[in-house]
Amino acid sequence: xxxxxxxxxxxxxxxxxPIRPAASAETPPGATSCSGCHPANAGVETAVPRLAGRNxxxxxxxxxxxxxxxxxATVMDQIAKGFSDTEVQAIAxxxxxxx
Amino acid sequence: MTVRTSRRAFLKSxxxxxxxxxxLPAVAEAAPPRVVVVGGGFAGATVARALKRAxxxxxxxxxxxxxxxxxxxxxxxxxxxxxxxxxxQFNYEKTVADDVVIATGTANLVDAQARSLIVGDGVRLHxxxxxxxxxxxxxxxxxxxxxxxxxxxxxxxxxxxxxxxLLRRQLEAMEDGxxxxxxxxxxxxxxxxxxxxxxxxxxxxxxxxxxxxxxxVLDAKDAxxxxxxxxxxWKELYPGLLEWVSLSNGGKVTSVDPATNTLTTDFGRHExxxxxxxxxxxxxxxxxxxxxxDRSGWCPIDPVTFESKLVPNIHVLGDATIAGAMPKSAxxxxxxxxxxxxxxxxxxxxxxxxxxxxxxxxxxLVAPDYGIHVAGVYRPVNGVLTEIEGTGGVxxxxxxxxxxxxxxxxxxxWFKTITTEVFG
Numbered sequence: 060x061x062x063x064x065x066x067x068x069x070x071x072x073x074x075x076x077p078i079r080p081a082a083s084a085e086t087p088p089g090a091t092s093c094s095g096c097h098p099a100n101a102g103v104e105t106a107v108p109r110l111a112g113r114n115x116x117x118x119x120x121x122x123x124x125x126x127x128x129x130x131x132a133t134v135m136d137q138i139a140k141g142f143s144d145t146e147v148q149a150i151a152x153x154x155x156x157x158x
Numbered sequence: 159m160t161v162r163t164s165r166r167a168f169l170k171s172x173x174x175x176x177x178x179x180x181x182l183p184a185v186a187e188a189a190p191p192r193v194v195v196v197g198g199g200f201a202g203a204t205v206a207r208a209l210k211r212a213x214x215x216x217x218x219x220x221x222x223x224x225x226x227x228x229x230x231x232x233x234x235x236x237x238x239x240x241x242x243x244x245x246x247q248f249n250y251e252k253t254v255a256d257d258v259v260i261a262t263g264t265a266n267l268v269d270a271q272a273r274s275l276i277v278g279d280g281v282r283l284h285x286x287x288x289x290x291x292x293x294x295x296x297x298x299x300x301x302x303x304x305x306x307x308x309x310x311x312x313x314x315x316x317x318x319x320x321x322x323x324l325l326r327r328q329l330e331a332m333e334d335g336x337x338x339x340x341x342x343x344x345x346x347x348x349x350x351x352x353x354x355x356x357x358x359x360x361x362x363x364x365x366x367x368x369x370x371x372x373x374x375v376l377d378a379k380d381a382x383x384x385x386x387x388x389x390x391x392w393k394e395l396y397p398g399l400l401e402w403v404s405l406s407n408g409g410k411v412t413s414v415d416p417a418t419n420t421l422t423t424d425f426g427r428h429e430x431x432x433x434x435x436x437x438x439x440x441x442x443x444x445x446x447x448x449x450x451x452d453r454s455g456w457c458p459i460d461p462v463t464f465e466s467k468l469v470p471n472i473h474v475l476g477d478a479t480i481a482g483a484m485p486k487s488a489x490x491x492x493x494x495x496x497x498x499x500x501x502x503x504x505x506x507x508x509x510x511x512x513x514x515x516x517x518x519x520x521x522x523l524v525a526p527d528y529g530i531h532v533a534g535v536y537r538p539v540n541g542v543l544t545e546i547e548g549t550g551g552v553x554x555x556x557x558x559x560x561x562x563x564x565x566x567x568x569x570x571x572w573f574k575t576i577t578t579e580v581f582g
Contacts, residue, residue: 089515089535091208091496095489096519096568098575100582105571106564133553133565134519134533140548141515142536 087149089142111157118151119144138148164468186411191506194275194285196444198250200229201476201491202291205581206258208499216506219259221277223514225249227581230349233318237326238359239367240526243342246318246523250509257423268448271467275448287502289464290450290457291475292442293317294348294486297455300438302413302464311416312433315356316348328432329360334368336431339421341411343438346456348477348486350383351532355438355522358388360434361396362525375402376407376423383485384532386555391524391562394402407477411435441478446471456480461538463501463511464494473498482543483550484536490518492576513538530564 081116097110126139127157142150195206198220206220227248228540233302234243250260274284296314298305304312315325329338338360342353357375364371373396382388392400403409407423414435421428421435440455450457450466457474458467461482466472475498476491484490493516501511519533535549 084510086500087226088537089517091500092515092517093578095492095517095576096572098578100578103571103575103578105209105279105575106567106576107571133557133561134531137533137549137551137553138517138519138535141517141546147266158300 087146087153089146090150090153092155093150110154113151113154115148115151115155118154119147122147122151190217191286192217192219192284193287193288193289193502193506195282195291196221196223196275196475197291197293197442197478198224198227198253198260199291199293199490199491199512200576200580201293202289203227203250203253204492204495205289205291205475205499205502207253207256208362208496209502210256211426211498213507214257216503217259217404218248218257219261219283220250220253221261221263221265221275221283223262223264225262228318228322229577230316230318232456233315233322233399234324234352234356234359235523235526236318237315237327237329237356238363239330240330240359243319243323246322248577250581252582253447265444268472270448270472285471286506287471287473288448289475289498289502290442290445290448291491292444292476293477294439295442297438297440301435303416304414304435304437305371308414308416309435311548312414312419312435314435314437314456316352316436316439317339323430325434329363332368332371332431335370336368336372337428338346338364338371338373338432338434339428339430340373340375340434340436341414342375342379342382342436343411344410346486347436347439349520350487351375351388351522352486352518354382354384354388355524356434357400357402358391358463358522358524361392361400365396365399367472368582369399371399373400374428375400375409375413376421376428377402377404378411379409380405383520384530384552387530387552388522388524390555393529395525441474445474445478446460450474451478452480454480461541461543462513463505464498473502479492482536483534483545484516484518484543485520486531487520488576489572490516491518492580497567516543519572521567521572522566523569524562525566527566528559528562529567529578530562531565531568546567 089094096107125135195202206218209218228560229246235287236243265275313325316322408423411421413422419430419433441451445451450469457478458480464473475494477486497514504511516536521531532552534545536543
């Protein structure tokens with residue numbers, strides 16, 4: 060959600076609780092699996108980083124580095140090979156919009 | 159049956175049920191779709207909450223026998239004295255806070271024609287879609303000598319709770335120098351690496367507390383999950399203490415005798431001080447009641463919606479399913495539940511569900527500071543959940559100990575993360 064939309068939401072008194080994602084914010088395939096390890100909730104004690112609200116371009120770059128073996132990994136090198144560039148972009152864009 | 163609900167959900171369900179507790183508006187809105195979920199584990203508790211988040215109009219009821227959920231992942235640590243059972247236990251307070259109605263009781267009858275089920279002594283619940291997430295049941299008829307009474311002497315500890323604590327107490331009571339025997343079943347069964355993680359952590363307990371003891375794993379298979387990683391670690395950490403006997407070497411247990419704590423194979427008899435019998439399994443009871451199991455005892459499903467291939471409008475998740483290449487793990491159950499919730503929200507709005515992708519990541523501890531994993535990414539191919547090439551497997555077999563220590567940390571983080579998502 061960009062700053063303008065956020066402002067509009069606040070002014071209109073929307074809560075942060077999603078009622079139903081708009082059709083344009085379809086959850087891309089694979090995205091919901093990530094929160095098995097990457098915490099959806101803040102405050103979980105784990106070495107694995109949250110994805111929500113992260114910069115989409117940075118997330119895509121990390122996934123490409125994992126897939127190419129350029130970033131050391133334990134499982135993410137395997138996981139990254141399961142997604143095309145288009146899929147990774149969609150997932151990264153979706154997480155960038157989450158809180 | 160007792161029903162727990164938030165005030166908001168209660169009012170909504172009262173409206174949905176058409177009762178006259180409230181003055182209804184002159185123009186009643188269309189009845190909201192009803193989904194009943196049976197089973198409050200990693201699959202069921204996830205799908206219930208994810209449905210409310212996908213579409214708050216859907217009236218969701220979660221049927222669960224127990225008020226407290228005891229998680230199986232990490233319960234091997236409880237058996238080995240590394241953690242307390244309370245670290246495994248969760249409740250449904252946050253589920254209720256998400257406007258899911260909790261019906262505490264056991265589903266005893268499913269009428270797929272009438273789209274209803276009976277909970278406990280006779281409370282009938284109606285559904286538009288039913289989701290069964292019953293986990294596993296033990297096949298008490300599959301191993302001669304092993305019935306529910308035998309399990310009091312030779313625990314399976316394959317459903318976490320009292321059985322977990324029984325096995326722990328038996329290990330604690332055993333004198334140094336005793337023989338512990340684990341019997342592992344043929345595929346498929348809940349948590350493929352589980353018997354070997356358990357063997358590892360019991361070996362760790364024996365090595366540190368009762369070093370003259372011995373552990374034998376009698377296996378009905380010649381190969382198992384993460385095998386090379388486990389066996390390399392056993393050689394390094396537990397030489398002479400832990401022995402694995404494969405099917406070819408006579409590992410298949412053909413009968414047990416609880417009176418003497420004896421396990422019999424085609425090749426001989428093992429009289430154990432502590433015997434952990436992990437028996438053959440099948441989908442949880444309600445799956446059979448609903449008619450969604452096939453001759454294997456498990457449930458064939460559509461890989462996009464998780465709808466039963468045998469009975470329409472009933473979806474099955476988690477360990478109970480035949481899910482192609484996806485293993486019976488908590489991670490899988492949680493991932494499937496989120497995909498199923500999205501598909502149900504579409505179906506109940508007369509839209510087509512999208513083709514999913516799913517991930518599984520499964521950690522095992524070989525020692526408290528030694529973790530290993532298996533992972534994969536899956537998609538439907540010709541109606542079967544299939545592993546995408548290059549994603550599967552366990553990573554390098556020769557990873558340094560620093561990596562294993564890091565994976566033990568990731569394992570710990572995984573448990574906290576997933577249980578927070580499901581119950582927190």
